[in-house]
Amino acid sequence: MGQRPAAAPGQDRELIERVATFVRQRIHPWESELDRDDEQADARLAQLCEEAQAAGLWALPLPCELGGGGWGLERYAAMAVVEGRSEHGPAALGSASLLDVRTLTEHGSPVVRERYLEPLVSGADTACFAMTEPGARGSDPDTISTRAHRRVGSFEINGRKWFVTGARRADLVLVIARTAAPDPSIGPGHGLTVLAVPANSPGLRIERELPVWGAGGQYELRFDNVRVGAEHVLGEVDLGVRVAASRIALGRTLRSLRWIGQAERAFELLLERARDTTRAPSALGDHQLVQRLVFESQLALSSSRALVEAAVRAVNDPTTDPGRTAVPLAKVAASRALDTVADAAAQVYGAEGLGPDTALPRLQRAARQARVLDGADEVHVSGVARRLLRGRSQH
DSSP: OOOOOOOOOHHHOOOOOOOOHHIIIIIIGGHHHHTTTTTHHHHHHHHHHHHHHHTSSOTTSSSSGSSSSOOOOOHHHHHHHHHHTTTHHEEEEEEEETHHHHHHHHOEEEHHHHHHHHHHHTTOOOEEEOOOOSSSSTOOOGGGEEEEEEEEEEEEEEEEEEEEEEETTEEEEEEEESSOOTTTTTOOOTTEEEEEEEEOOEEEEEEOOOBBTTTTOOOEEEEEEEEEEEGEEOTTTBBHHHHHHHHHHHHHHHHHHHHHHHHHHHHHHHHHHHHHOOEEEEEEEEGGHHHHHHHHHHHHHHHHHHHHHHHHHHHHHHTSSSTTHHHHHHHHHHHHHHHHHHHHHHHGGGGGSTTTTTHHHHHHHHHHHHHHSSSHHHHHHHHHHHHHHHHHOOO
C-alpha cells in the first residue's frame, strides 16, 4: 500500500486535532440519527463524508495512489483513536474501508482490484464482510457451513450469514464459504475460501435487520445459488482462513484503537461530572468512592493503551504472528477498559447517565458489544493462556 513521506510530528498533531474537532462538532450531534441506519441516516452520512472530503480529512490511512492519505498503521494509530470516539467516525471520514481495501489489494485478482479499489477509497462503493453464521461457533472456523460449490469457471454459493455490518448499503460482500470438508490434520479452517460477491448478484438477499440494543446496521444475509466467477476468489481456494486471519488481526487492532477513543470520551464525561459543583456545594469527586472510580478508569485506560500500541507494532512487523498473543491481549484490554470507564461514568451520572442527554448509553452499548465482537473475550483469554503454558513466544 502506497505511503507518502511522513509529515513532521507537529503537522500530524494539527491534523489529528482537526479530526477531533470534526468528530466532536459534526458527528456527535447526529449519532442518534446515524444509529438508525435508514435512508435518512444515509443522507446524513453522505453529507458528513462530503464535508470530510472538503476539509482534507478523507481516507487518511488509505493508499495515496488510490486517492487516500497514505498513512501507515503506526502513524494512523493515534488518528484511529480520535476517529473512534464515535462509532460513525470511520465511515464519515473514509477510514472504514481500510480492511476491505487492504484485503482486495493483497489477495484480489486484477479484475476485482480494477473494479472495486478506487470506488471503495472514494466512498462511491462500500463493502461488508460475511463470516458469522446462525448456529455456528464464531470462534471455530470448522463450524462454517455456507458452501461454495465449484462449477466450470465459477462458484455457486448457498448458505446464511448474520451480524453482517453495513450489508444494506454494501456494493460488495466478502464472504467466507466452505469449498472442501474440514481436515483437522492440516489445521483449523482448512477447506474455506473467501469470495468477493457483488451485492446485486441474483440469489443474494437481506433476510432481516438485527438491531443491537436499538441501533441498526447489522443484517442477516441469504445466499441461494449465488454464482460468481473464479476471478472473484480472494487468495487461494481452500486456504481462505489465511486471508481471514490477516484481516481479523488488523481488524481487531483497529477496533481496539477505536474502543480506546470511546473510553477516553467516557472518561472525560466522568471527570466533568465528578468535578461539577453547580449542583451541590461540593463535588462528587470529593468522595473516596468516586475517586476510586476515577483511579480504576485511569488505570484501565493507561494499561490498555500500552497493550494496543504493542499490538499495532506487532501487526506492522512481518516477523511476528500478532494474532497469537499481542492482538488478543489488546482486544481484551481495550474492551475491558471501555466497559470499566463507561460503567463508572454512568454510575457517577446517576439516572442522567441512562437517558438520552449524554453519550453514555451509546458508550455502554458499545462496551457490552466489545466483549463479544471479534471473538468473545473468553476465547482470547483461553487461547493466550494455552500458548503461554506451552512456553511459546509472547508474539
